[in-house]
Amino acid sequence: xxxxxxxxxxxxxxxxxxxxxxxxxSFRITHGESVGIVGANGAGKSTLLLHMNGCLLPxxxxxxxxxxxxxxxxxxxxxxxxxxxxxxxxxxxxMPTVFDDVAFGPLxxxxxxxxxxxxxxxxxxxxxxxxxxNKPPHHLSGGQKxxxxxxxxxxxxxxxxxxxxxxxxxxxxxxxxxxxLLNDFEHTKIIASHDLDLILDVCDRCIVxxxxxxxxxxxxxxxxxxxxxxxENHLELPLSIQGxxxxxxxxxxxxxxxLHHLIEHWLEHNQEHARTYSEWGDKAGTAGKPKLAAxxxxxxQKTTDMDALFRRAAEACR
Numbered sequence: 001x002x003x004x005x006x007x008x009x010x011x012x013x014x015x016x017x018x019x020x021x022x023x024x025x026s027f028r029i030t031h032g033e034s035v036g037i038v039g040a041n042g043a044g045k046s047t048l049l050l051h052m053n054g055c056l057l058p059x060x061x062x063x064x065x066x067x068x069x070x071x072x073x074x075x076x077x078x079x080x081x082x083x084x085x086x087x088x089x090x091x092x093x094x095m096p097t098v099f100d101d102v103a104f105g106p107l108x109x110x111x112x113x114x115x116x117x118x119x120x121x122x123x124x125x126x127x128x129x130x131x132x133x134n135k136p137p138h139h140l141s142g143g144q145k146x147x148x149x150x151x152x153x154x155x156x157x158x159x160x161x162x163x164x165x166x167x168x169x170x171x172x173x174x175x176x177x178x179x180x181l182l183n184d185f186e187h188t189k190i191i192a193s194h195d196l197d198l199i200l201d202v203c204d205r206c207i208v209x210x211x212x213x214x215x216x217x218x219x220x221x222x223x224x225x226x227x228x229x230x231x232e233n234h235l236e237l238p239l240s241i242q243g244x245x246x247x248x249x250x251x252x253x254x255x256x257x258x259l260h261h262l263i264e265h266w267l268e269h270n271q272e273h274a275r276t277y278s279e280w281g282d283k284a285g286t287a288g289k290p291k292l293a294a295x296x297x298x299x300x301q302k303t304t305d306m307d308a309l310f311r312r313a314a315e316a317c318r
Contacts, residue, residue, distance in 0.1 A: 005030055006052060006082075006160060006190065011061035013047060013212075015275065021047040023212035024061070029188060036199035036220060037192040039209035040234030041267055045164075045192040046087070048209065052162050052190065053082040065160070080109070083158030087165040088273075089149035093137035098129070098148050101137060105156040123151040127181060143174040150181070160188040167195050194264070196224055196238035208233050260317035267310040274303040 006029040013022040021044035029035050037045050050056040054075030063070040065078045095101040106116045124130040127147040167175045182202045206223040208216040210233045224238050281296030
């Protein structure tokens with residue numbers, strides 16, 4: 001089924017500030033594969049995902065999704081096939097109620113009200129959030145927002161599911177529910193995450209990214225058990241494997257070590273958030289809203305300034 005295939009051909013991307021997070025990325029993902037994308041801070045994982053439905057377009061190289069090459073002309077069609085779930089669910093929830101948010105995509109497909117209602121309720125039920133359908137999204141917990149964001153994508157019935165850090169704000173029970181949901185999804189799944197145990201549970205294949213390049217690509221159980229490979233790419237063994245090893249040695253990962261993982265995760269996405277705020281500041285200025293533009297630019301600068309604090313916190317964990 002060619003409409004499920006995702007193929008990168010020597011893809012490069014450069015942000016306006018000169019940062020080059022992708023430097024010759026090539027791989028092919030076929031129908032029904034579950035693929036994890038892993039890498040250290042700034043490796044290029046989120047940038048890579050944003051190319052899969054045309055949020056970003058390559059500076060050089062090409063990307064094929066099914067029978068279409070990703071470009072400005074094909075983005076609308078490709079987004080019907082590729083469902084993108086962002087790390088921060090607030091980036092996807094903007095309507096007055098949960099029902100309206102999940103209905104937004106199907107309505108834009110031109111479906112009838114009855115079909116829209118059926119899709120919304122089926123998607124919410126699938127993620128265990130049907131009881132939330134009349135609630136305002138801003139009243140929900142982080143885990144509930146994540147569930148609703150996933151439902152909003154499932155309602156589009158995509159062929160390919162792309163997720164950026166899907167378990168970042170979930171408690172252990174919600175995380176397990178997410179893993180079960182992903183394992184039930186029948187089509188192609190592409191997941192970027194620092195949660196290497198989730199990758200082991202969900203993905204049969206794993207791609208390691210470093211400095212915008214593919215460093216390894218193979219079965220998850222093999223890649224994620226290769227300690228020298230992971231260390232070369234500034235990663236560590238999944239906690240489940242570490243736990244088995246450390247219990248044999250009489251020790252376990254402590255809270256400070258777990259906190260260090262979290263801080264590294266926050267740092268990785270900080271600059272991406274700053275760029276997003278800055279880009280929307282530019283759009284606000286173009287739309288004739290100079291005060292809003294200035295505020296967004298200030299938020300972007302303060303977000304950038306937080307990098308130093310995150311680095312100091314990470315160093316203090318050592």
